[in-house]
Amino acid sequence: MEENWFVEAVDIRHAYGDEPSVDGVSFRIAKGEVYGLLGPNGAGKTTLIRILNTLLPPHAGDALIGGRSVRKDPASVRAQIGVCPQNLAIYEDLTGVENLVFFGRMSGLSGSAARAAADEFLGLVGLSERGRDRTRSYSGGMKRRLNLAIALVARPDLVLLDEPTVGVDPQSRNRIFDTVEALNQQGMTVVYTTHYMEEADRLCDRIMIMDRGRIVGEGTPRDLKEPLGDPAEVTLEDVFLSLTGRNLRD
Numbered sequence: 001m002e003e004n005w006f007v008e009a010v011d012i013r014h015a016y017g018d019e020p021s022v023d024g025v026s027f028r029i030a031k032g033e034v035y036g037l038l039g040p041n042g043a044g045k046t047t048l049i050r051i052l053n054t055l056l057p058p059h060a061g062d063a064l065i066g067g068r069s070v071r072k073d074p075a076s077v078r079a080q081i082g083v084c085p086q087n088l089a090i091y092e093d094l095t096g097v098e099n100l101v102f103f104g105r106m107s108g109l110s111g112s113a114a115r116a117a118a119d120e121f122l123g124l125v126g127l128s129e130r131g132r133d134r135t136r137s138y139s140g141g142m143k144r145r146l147n148l149a150i151a152l153v154a155r156p157d158l159v160l161l162d163e164p165t166v167g168v169d170p171q172s173r174n175r176i177f178d179t180v181e182a183l184n185q186q187g188m189t190v191v192y193t194t195h196y197m198e199e200a201d202r203l204c205d206r207i208m209i210m211d212r213g214r215i216v217g218e219g220t221p222r223d224l225k226e227p228l229g230d231p232a233e234v235t236l237e238d239v240f241l242s243l244t245g246r247n248l249r250d
């Protein structure tokens, strides 16, 4: 099968100290896919996302995004991606609209395009009515939804979402899902990091399961479930526990 790979990562390695945090990871993501990144705490998911978004250079290996190398051409990589970081990255002294206009402008939108996109994406994440308020007054779920809108506002080809639903209520979580699904239907490629299994099962075309910096499983949810029994009965949680074990991680 001819595939149109949008992300091609080969043997990525990184260590903050002596212990590797990403230990020889290779994968490919097709244009238009929703690709899940699952793993226990400390698996290396955020490190891998930081390498893909050019915040952290890999110690070995490389990733091509739209054919551009994160090592050699980070500016071209950044121009194609939107990032929703695990730790909120919003300005609390600015309103929701001002945050979106600011990040839209940073991504190269003109002033009028940024203002139009700000209104559109505020609506998409259900924040139109609070868009003129400073984000300091937002609830946790509202901040998460804005954090997502910021990643999307310039309509990047690829969006990297690092635990976008952590600690939010079910309504915010559903709105985040619906937003990701809507943008994906318009052709955006998505990398979705989570440790909520049912989210990954619902959203992702394919999933990589990481543990201790390595890939321990990869495939469609169905592919991953099949070795354990009837895919209609097996959950992704069963797969996850069988691949990563039951020991708690911190």
Ligand SMILES: Nc1ncnc2c1ncn2[C@@H]1O[C@H](COP(=O)(O)OP(=O)(O)O)[C@@H](O)[C@H]1O
Pocket (backbone or CB within 6 Å): 016, 017, 020, 021, 039, 040, 041, 042, 043, 044, 045, 046, 047, 048
């Ligand atoms: N800034 C850092 N300095 C030192 N070690 C780090 C740093 N960030 C992460 N680590 C370590 O790297 C490993 C992978 O962490 P991380 O990529 O955050 O995993 P995940 O996102 O899957 O929870 C962990 O062992 C973590 O303690």
Ligand SMILES: [Mg+2]
Pocket (backbone or CB within 6 Å): 045, 046, 047, 086, 162
């Ligand atoms: Mg993380």
